[in-house]
Amino acid sequence: MRAWVKALGLSAVLALAGCGQADKPQTLTIYNWSDYMDPALLADFTKETGIKVEYSTFDSNEILETKVLQGHTGYDIVTPSNHNVPRYITARAIAPLDKARLPNAKNLWPEVMAHMAPFDPGAKYAVPYMWGTIGVGYNVEAVAKRLPGVNIDSWAVVFDPANLAKLKDCGVYYLDASEDMYAVALNYLGKDPNSKTLADYQAATDLMVKARPYVRKFHSSEYIEALANGDICVAVGYSGDILQAKDRAEEAKNGVKLDYVIPKEGSQVWFDVFTIPIDAPNPDAAYKFLDFMLRPEVIAKASNFTQYANANAAATKLVDAEVRDNPNVYPTPEVFKRLFVTKDKDQALMREVTRMWTRVQTGQ
Ligand code: N2P
Numbered sequence: 001m002r003a004w005v006k007a008l009g010l011s012a013v014l015a016l017a018g019c020g021q022a023d024k025p026q027t028l029t030i031y032n033w034s035d036y037m038d039p040a041l042l043a044d045f046t047k048e049t050g051i052k053v054e055y056s057t058f059d060s061n062e063i064l065e066t067k068v069l070q071g072h073t074g075y076d077i078v079t080p081s082n083h084n085v086p087r088y089i090t091a092r093a094i095a096p097l098d099k100a101r102l103p104n105a106k107n108l109w110p111e112v113m114a115h116m117a118p119f120d121p122g123a124k125y126a127v128p129y130m131w132g133t134i135g136v137g138y139n140v141e142a143v144a145k146r147l148p149g150v151n152i153d154s155w156a157v158v159f160d161p162a163n164l165a166k167l168k169d170c171g172v173y174y175l176d177a178s179e180d181m182y183a184v185a186l187n188y189l190g191k192d193p194n195s196k197t198l199a200d201y202q203a204a205t206d207l208m209v210k211a212r213p214y215v216r217k218f219h220s221s222e223y224i225e226a227l228a229n230g231d232i233c234v235a236v237g238y239s240g241d242i243l244q245a246k247d248r249a250e251e252a253k254n255g256v257k258l259d260y261v262i263p264k265e266g267s268q269v270w271f272d273v274f275t276i277p278i279d280a281p282n283p284d285a286a287y288k289f290l291d292f293m294l295r296p297e298v299i300a301k302a303s304n305f306t307q308y309a310n311a312n313a314a315a316t317k318l319v320d321a322e323v324r325d326n327p328n329v330y331p332t333p334e335v336f337k338r339l340f341v342t343k344d345k346d347q348a349l350m351r352e353v354t355r356m357w358t359r360v361q362t363g364q
Contacts, residue, residue: 025050025051025052026049026050026051026052026282026284026285027051027052027053027054027282027285028045028051028052028053028054028076028077028282028285028286028288028289029053029054029056029074029075029076029077029281029282030053030054030055030056030075030076030077030078030289031056031057031058031064031067031073031075031077031078031079032055032056032057032058032077032078033057033058033059033079033272034057034058034059034221035057035221035224035240035241035244035306036057036079036130036272036306036308037055037302037305037306038301038302038304038305038306040301040305041293041298041301041302041305042055044298045288045289045292048292049288049292051285051288051289053289059176059220059221060175060177060220061080061081061083061084061177061179061180062177062178062179062354064078064079064080064084065080065084065087065088068080068088068093068094068277069087069088069091069093071093071277071278071279072279073277073279074281075277075280076276076277076280076281076282076283076285076286076289077274077275077276077280077286077289077290078094078274078275078277079129079272079273079274079275080272080273080275081270081271081272081273081342082115082116082119082270082271082272082273082341082342083119083179083270083341083342083343083344083345084344085119085120085125085126085275085344086119086120086344087344087347087350088125088275089120089125092278093277093278094125094126094275094276094277094278095125095275095276095277095278095280095283096124096125097124097125097126097127097276098287101287101291102127102287102290102291102294103291104291104294104295105123105127105291105294107294107295107296107312107313107314107315108127108128108294108311108312108313109128109311109312109313109316110313112128112271112311113128113311115131115269115271115341116128116271116273118343119271119344120273125275126273126274126275127273127274127275127290127293127294128271128272128273128274128310128311129272129273129293129302129310129311130240130272130302130303130306130308130309130310130311131269131270131271131272131308131309131310131311132238132239132269132270132308132309132329133238133239133262133267133268133269133270133328133331133339134175134180134183134184134236134237134238134239134267134268134270135236135237135239135242135260135261135262135263135267135328136152136155136157136158136234136235136236136237136260136261136263137223137227137234137235137237137241137242137245137246137258137259137260138152138157138227138233138234138235138258138259138260138261139170139227139230139232139233139234139256139257139258140257140259141257142170142230142233143157143167143170143233143234146166146167146170146233147163147166147167150163152259152261153261153263153264154263154264154265155184155185155187155188155263155265156188157234157263158172158174158211158234158236159185159188159207159208159211161210161211161214164211164214164215165214167214167233167234168213168214168216170232170233170234171216171226171231171232171233171234172214172215172216172232172234172235173216173217173218173219173222173223173226173232173234173235173236173237174208174211174215174217174218174235174236175218175219175220175236175237175238176218176219176220176361177220178353178354178356178357179342179353180268180270180342181208181236181357181360182201182204182353182356182357183268183340183342184236184267184268185204185207185208186200186201186203186204187265187266187267187268187340188207188263188265189203189204189207191203191204193268193340193342194340194342194343196345196349198352201352201353201356202356204356205356205357205359205360208360209359209360209363212360212361212363213363216232218361220237221241223235223237223241223242223245224237224241224242224244224245224248225245225248227242227245227249227256227258228245228246228248228252228254228256228258229249229252229254229256230254230255230256239260239262239307239308239328239329240306240307240308240329242258242260243260243307243326243328243329244306244307245258246258246259246260247307260328262328262331262335262338262339264338265338266338266339266340267338267339267340268339268341268342269331269336269339269340269341270341270342271311274290274293294312296312296314296315296318297315297318299311299315300312300315300316300318300319303315303319303323303329304319304320304323307323307326307329308329309329309330316330
C-alpha cells in the first residue's frame with residue numbers, strides 16, 4: 001500500500017473512490033398515486049432493509065406520463081395505469097424486469113395478469129399493485145333532498161344537466177383526468193369507450209361542455225376530503241378514494257353519510273402497476289421494494305388501508321372481510337360484467353383528446 005493510503009486509512013480511500021456506499025444509507029424514490037399507500041408499510045420496509053424511502057405523489061396519469069416520457073425523473077418506481085403502459089414501453093421509458101429478482105411474483109393473481117396481458121405482453125415490464133373502478137361518490141342525504149325519488153344508479157346523475165342543475169348548490173366535482181372522463185362519458189352515450197372515431201369524442205365533449213357550468217371543480221384527489229367533510233355532495237371518482245372518504249366521515253362523526261355506486265350503464269375497471277424507469281437511480285432498491293410488496297401479508301395491509309383490491313391471489317384471504325366482501329372493492333362476477341377496460345391510444349388520438357379536454361375545462 002502506498003504511504004498516503006496508509007495515512008488516510010483504508011475506509012477513507014474507499015469513500016473517496018466512491019466505494020464507501022455501505023456506510024451511506026441507500027434511498028429508494030417512489031412516485032405513486034395520492035392516498036394509495038399505508039405509511040406503516042414504508043416504515044416496515046426501511047426497518048427491514050435500512051433503505052430510506054423518499055415518497056411523493058401525483059393524482060393523474062396525465063401528470064405522471066408527461067414526466068416519465070421526458071425521462072430523468074429521479075424516480076426508482078412509478079405507478080401508471082394499464083392503458084398508459086404501452087406508450088411507456090414504446091418510448092423505452094421503463095425497464096424490462098428481471099423476474100429472478102421477484103420471487104414473490106408467484107403470488108400474483110392469474111385473472112388480473114390476464115387483464116394486464118394486452119398492455120404488457122409476457123408481464124415483462126409491470127407488477128400490478130391495486131385495481132379498482134371509476135364511479136360516483138355521493139352524499140346520500142344531500143342528494144336525496146335535491147333529487148327526490150331518483151335512483152342514484154346512473155351516470156345521468158353527473159352527466160344530465162337537468163340533474164346537475166339541482167345538485168349545483170351542494171357541489172359537484174369531476175376527475176381532472178381526460179382519458180378516464182372520456183371513457184365513462186363515451187360509455188354513457190352508448191358509444192365504444194375505446195372508440196377511435198373523433199366524432200364520438202366530439203359528442204362526449206359536447207356532453208361535458210354542457211355539464212361544465214354545474215361542475216364546481218375538476219380535481220382528482222381533493223374530492224376525498226371535500227366529500228368527507230360535506231363541502232361537496234357528488235364526485236366522479238375512484239372507488240377506494242370514495243370509500244376512504246366514507247370512512248373519514250364516519251370517524252369524524254360529522255353526520256355525513258356517503259356512498260359509492262358503479263352506474264348501471266357500466267364503468268371502467270383499471271389496473272395500476274409498479275414499473276421501474278429506465279434511468280432509475282437505484283433499481284436494486286426498487287426490486288427489493290417490489291418483492292416486499294408482493295408478500296401476501298404486506299399487500300393485504302395495503303388494501304386494508306387504500307380500500308382497493310390488490311392483484312395478489314394469496315393475499316385475498318388476508319384482506320379484512322369488510323374490504324374483501326365489499327363488491328365496490330372486489331366486484332362480484334355480476335358487477336364485473338358491466339366493467340370495461342380502457343385500451344391504449346396512439347399519440348395522435350391522445351393529442352386530440354387532450355385538446356378537447358381543454359375545451360371541456362375552459363368551456364370554449
Ligand atoms: C388513488 C387513485 C388511484 C386510481 N388515489 C387511479 N388509477
